[in-house]
Amino acid sequence: MELLTAIYLFPFLYIAFLISKREIKKRDQHCYMLHYECFKPPEDRRLSTEKCASVVLRNKRLGIEEFRYLLKTIVSSGIGESTYGPKNVIEGREENPTLSDALGEMDEIIFATLDKLFDKSGFAPSEIDILVVNVSLLATIPSLTARVVNRYKMRPDVKVYNITGMGCSASIIAIDLIHHLFKVHKNMNAIVVSSESMGTNWYTGKDRSFMLSNCLFRAGGCSMLFTNNRHLKHRALIKLSCLLRTHLGANEEAYKCCYQKEDDDGFPGFCLTRHLPKAAAQAFTENLKVLVPRILPLRELIRYLIVSKTWTKGDLEKVGRGLNFKTGIQHFCIHPGGRAVIDGTGKGLQLDDYDLEPARMALHRWGNTSAAGFWYVLGYMEAKKRLKKGDKILMISFGAGFKCNNCLWEVMTDMKDRNVWDDSIDNYPIKKIVNPFIERYSWINDERLSFIKLN
Structure with a gap:
């Protein structure tokens, strides 16, 4: 009897062992x-x-x-x-x-x-x-x-x-x-x-x-x-939940919207063309088609399928229109590449000023620091003690090529360490960003510019 019981139980025990082994392997693969x-x-x-x-x-x-x-x-x-x-x-x-x-x-x-x-x-x-x-x-x-x-x-x-x-x-x-x-x-x-x-x-x-x-x-x-x-x-501070990369390099217009080359006079530089917003919208759309089902709850996906017909491709401000991203995400870490990118992404995802504040303030304080920009935004969230255990953070990035690379993080502990924002965080957020260039230098005309160059 005991032998028969063992024979019957063996397949179930073996399956349980394989499942357990798989789960252990998955835990080893966490980032x-x-x-x-x-x-x-x-x-x-x-x-x-x-x-x-x-x-x-x-x-x-x-x-x-x-x-x-x-x-x-x-x-x-x-x-x-x-x-x-x-x-x-x-x-x-x-x-x-x-x-x-x-x-x-x-x-x-x-x-x-x-x-x-x-x-x-x-x-x-x-x-x-x-x-x-x-x-x-x-x-x-x-x-x-x-x-x-x-x-x-x-x-x-x-x-x-x-x-x-x-x-x-x-x-x-x-x-x-x-x-x-x-x-x-x-x-x-x-x-x-x-x-x-x-x-x-x-x-x-x-x-x-x-x-x-x-x-x-x-x-x-x-x-x-x-x-x-x-x-x-x-x-751990945060754990990677999922990551998705989208590349539109096969599209000639998208490929050349951010380009390192020489100008007509032979001076090297980085050219940013008027096609950049369109390329960003297309890449973001393709990325979200795959990413959204992984990061938003089923009830939100069903609601979206009922009320919406299709994705919008041509305008960054309309890319995620109709989806409520806040049903699955608490924080949005948008690359501080420029005010137009931040505002356009915010409108597309229907984010409010609170959601966009970290990216806007990082842009104001540090500028566009290229691939490092995310971490100044994350630092702002931490300095403001926004990040609580269990929260989800969506990182949204755009890059030459043209690429859209996004990922979702889970906060593993209440984040509140001192960081690079320490000496300036009390000055933020700035309610109205005013740049004094016009006030101080709008008086310059052709004659004065020539005088400045000569001296």
């Missing part, structure tokens, strides 16, 4: 973020209105029309007077940058954030198994990852990946890479470093499509520590 450190440049790099004006007026190629365009763009950009510029630009050497300038800029950002990351997390460089560095506009030999390995004397078996050319959404691409590596390697610790090489890519011509990048992009960076070791789960 936890343990710590992150954003970069705060020295105060002598701060781009006040006067410093910005001096940088603009140094460009002898600008006429009064270009000057007025810059004036209008800076005023409407959503960027304040506390952002930071690269050292060589602040010192007036943007016309002839050197490789030393580029490496010095990267070393300062990368090593400052990593030093703090190791110090505050308690991890040693020798405990890191995977290292990913993403800087889109700088590729050196040896690579930037090799510079990190050399500086911290990391183990010879550390897995290193150097990502270039991926633009503002590269941070999520790096995390996606780590997440896939975590699926095949147990108990791994990984670091992602996100920044951008601004100083040696400062545009010095007069084409308006290129000048826009000078108005938006600023110096910054972030280092993050991840693990799939479930025994470290209690130390």
